[in-house]
Amino acid sequence: MxxxxxxxxxxxxxxxxxxxxxxxxxxxxxxxxxxxxxxxxxxxxxxxxxxxxxxxxxxxxxxxxxxxxxxxxxxxxxxxxxxxxxxxxxxxxxxxxxxxxxxxxxxxxxxxxxxxxxxxxxxxxxxxxxxxxxxxxxxxxxxxxxxxxxxxxxxxxxxxxxxxxxxxxxxxxxxxxxxxxxxxxxxxxxxxxxxxxxxxxxxxxxxxxxxxxxxxxxxxxxxxxxxxxxxxxxxxxxxxxxxxxxxxxxxxxxxxxxxxxxxxxxxxxxxxxxxxxxxxxxxxxxxxxxxxxxxxxxxxxxxxxxxxxxxxxxxxxxxxxxxxxxxSFSPYDDELGFETIAPTEGLKAVWRLNLGRGNIVVDSSGGGHHGRINGASWVNDPERGDCLSLDGVDDFITFRAPDADWTTKDFTFCVWLKPASGSDGGGLLLRGEFNQIWSKGIGTERTGAINYAEREIILAGPRYGPNKYFLYDPGLLPSFNYFGIGTARSTVALQEDEWMHLAMVWKIKGNEARTEMYLNGEPVEVKHLQRLFVTDLSDWPTKTWMFGVSDSPIVRGNNYEGCVSDLAIYQKALSQEEVQMVKKGNFSLEQQN
Known part of the structure; x- marks a missing residue:
């Protein structure tokens, strides 16, 4: 038709x-x-x-x-x-x-x-x-x-x-x-x-x-x-x-x-x-x-x-x-389709990024948080099959924001990444305005004024830290950067031209938070460069999230260059066993016989 x-x-x-x-x-x-x-x-x-x-x-x-x-x-x-x-x-x-x-x-x-x-x-x-x-x-x-x-x-x-x-x-x-x-x-x-x-x-x-x-x-x-x-x-x-x-x-x-x-x-x-x-x-x-x-x-x-x-x-x-x-005639030898993952506790969104064509990315969680491709191109990788490739210049993906709390509740971010040869890291997932200003703001709701600030998951270098939080520092070390709360960084970097599964877990303990990071399902040491206090700075109330762009001073203007696949968001702290399940594509976290 x-x-x-x-x-x-x-x-x-x-x-x-x-x-x-x-x-x-x-x-x-x-x-x-x-x-x-x-x-x-x-x-x-x-x-x-x-x-x-x-x-x-x-x-x-x-x-x-x-x-x-x-x-x-x-x-x-x-x-x-x-x-x-x-x-x-x-x-x-x-x-x-x-x-x-x-x-x-x-x-x-x-x-x-x-x-x-x-x-x-x-x-x-x-x-x-x-x-x-x-x-x-x-x-x-x-x-x-x-x-x-x-x-x-x-x-x-x-x-x-x-x-x-x-x-x-x-x-x-x-x-x-x-x-x-x-x-x-x-x-x-x-x-x-x-x-x-x-x-x-x-x-x-x-x-x-x-x-x-x-x-x-x-x-x-x-x-x-x-x-x-x-x-x-x-x-x-x-x-x-x-x-x-x-x-x-x-x-x-x-x-x-x-x-x-x-x-x-x-x-x-x-x-x-x-x-x-x-x-x-x-x-x-x-x-x-x-x-x-x-x-x-x-x-x-x-x-x-x-x-x-x-x-x-x-x-x-x-x-x-x-x-x-x-x-009839078509340039494609198959019809596009996607499967919806069974309802899973804590699962907020899963973007498989594997359709192979089109400019829409599907949220397979059933939540309807579908995204849009902006410049990124589909490639067929020998290991991962169809996935998205970003050029590190002006390619990015926009997602409809799920109802997920990055600050006051346990939170897990999982993704498959393959940085391009010569890649210097850059922004991964941004929850902010992308106005080239790393900032906080004040809004109002029925109960009164609220403070909120930007959040970003990035790949950065090893230099930034005390007294150097506004230092531009490119690299391939997975990092959390939360305005007004703190920064955490992995001690193990991703490898160029190699697929690696990254999981970053935010755990709340009282009024503090700790982070855990996993590469290919195995835990890696994390440096907490600032003490991660869960303050009254709420998440930035944006309706969209962006993948592939950068806004924090550490990586500002340094966008991700490479391939990406299977991005998942959970409103819970995944265990190592659960991270390994997600790594294998078991997003519903069901035990396999």
Whole structure:
């Protein structure tokens, strides 16, 4: 099912490459079939192709994977339910998105859409101009007089062909051959010298034009022309439409032969009319050659279709075309999906970061704290599979903030990290405003004023400490940095270009807090550079958390560079055994047999 007009346009263009050539092949193989039937089949094909993408979500279909299609920007790379969630619950504003906002890149989809729209408008204006010129012909037209034999001939033929509403007959000096025009009020335009033609020739020409009116060809052509305007860039549509016009003329030629006139007689009338249109004295006009050849083919079925028969054939052809439309296209060989983790005590959020495409990251805890990727790219790692890579410059991830307390309650942060070669650490998870000011603030609530301050989990160096808390210190040592409360740092660093599982545990004991850190499930020594008092400084009340950016003085401007996977937040202090469970992907902390 198309997700937007651009997606529909691309799907139709691809399906037309499958359906229309098959229909044209069937037409070629059915050369002896009635032109009335073939023209109806071609019209059905042109109408069906734009409708076929809407069957993708209703009937089973075959999906052809073409990786190049992702460069068109037409195919959605997010899970539909997440797209809907984003529309209904917009991500709160984030200052980092403004600070890191670079020059907007050109979206290839927008360029393609602009070119398509320009081409469609040019073609539509051209066709409207021609239509207006045709209508201007009526200004110089004059009706056929009541007493003329041509008018009596028209009445007789209409009665014989079952046409209840007689068309107007008008002479026009600008036309060189008879033309049926008009949708609501049919009109046949005749050249000035028409009355001088032999009686039989006049009847043959009128039968041909009346058959166009009986078949509603003027309206049918209008509908198909509008479709061709939408798909002006697609050769299959133009070839099919040209073939339809040719078969429509042949179907009306059949009506002349079915009226009892010989192919030779009618062929001469066609050649004379064709020469008048071309303004030549000799030779056969190119577009008439297939029609003349068709007239002379005695093995061809020339039955015309009644209105009831046309309706039955239309329904039959549309049903027959359905299987051809059950081929869909996608740049991806699988459908995105995610599993929700069973409710677990203390679990606040789990961002697996493993979808492999799209700009939405899923909170698998079921809490709906989905995030948004800002610049970070998906990579397929040989060890961890699909994960996110941040460039250390302006890539980051924004998460909807879970209801988690980083200060007055036990708290655990777990994540898989692979710092890039040459990485100097930087910010990991920030709970603050990202205003490049490491600060505290004062807010109000019903019970009175509250103090709050920023928090950040970082990778830093070994130098900062007493009297050096505002020293810029890059490195790969996992650290807590809490404004106004304290700082704790691991004595063991992460390794460049190597996946390591990091767990940082905040434990409350009275009015103090202690931290524990684990690398790959094993405890490491932690230095508490400041005594961690749980003061009245509450967590910064932000609606979003940011991963990959830095705000504290120790790492300010130093953003994380490397890969990340499986970020989990618990409102409890995990034990070493539980940390090892999370390391293995057991976020529900269930005992495995």
């Amino acid at each position: 198309p997700s937007d007009p651009y997606h529909w346009l691309v799907l139709v263009a691809l399906k037309a490459l499958v359906i229309l050539p098959l229909v044209l092949l069937a037409v070629w193989a059915s050369r002896r079939t009635s032109a009335s039937v073939i023209s109806l089949l071609l019209a059905c094909a042109v109408i069906y192709v734009p409708l076929s993408p809407f069957l993708d979500g209703l009937l089973p279909h075959i999906t052809l994977t073409i990786p190049f299609l992702k460069h068109t920007g037409a195919f959605p790379d997010n899970i539909p339910v997440l797209e809907e969630f984003e529309r209904n619950n917009p991500m709160p504003a984030n200052p980092a998105e403004i600070i890191f906002q670079g020059a907007s890149s050109i979206n290839p989809g927008d360029v393609i859409l602009a070119i398509w729209l320009l081409g469609a408008l040019v073609l539509l204006v051209t066709k409207l101009w021609r239509s207006m010129n045709t209508k201007l012909w009526f200004i110089g037209s004059r009706p056929v007089a009541d007493g003329e034999c041509t008018l009596h001939c028209l009445k007789r033929l209409c009665s014989k062909m079952g046409i209840k509403r007689e068309p107007w007959l008008m002479y026009n000096s600008r036309v060189h051959g008879a033309q049926a025009v008009g949708i609501l009020r049919p009109v046949i335009l005749l050249p000035e010298g028409f009355s001088a033609m032999p009686k039989e020739s006049r009847e043959m020409v009128l039968i041909h034009e009346l058959e166009h009116i009986r078949r509603k060809d003027v309206f049918g052509r209008l509908c198909l022309e509008l479709i061709s305007v939408l798909f002006w860039f697609h050769p299959c549509f133009w070839i099919t439409l040209r073939r339809y016009n040719q078969k429509s003329e042949m179907a009306c030629d059949d009506a002349v032969l079915n009226a009892g006139y010989s192919a030779a007689q009618y062929g001469e009338v066609l050649l004379a009319e064709g020469k008048a249109l071309a303004g030549t004295e000799g030779g056969v006009p190119k577009e008439l050659k297939p029609r003349v050849k068709y007239l002379l083919n005695k093995a061809t079925d020339r039955h015309s279709l009644s209105k009831a028969a046309r309706m039955k054939f239309f329904a039959l052809f549309m049903l027959a075309l359905v299987p051809m439309g059950l081929v």
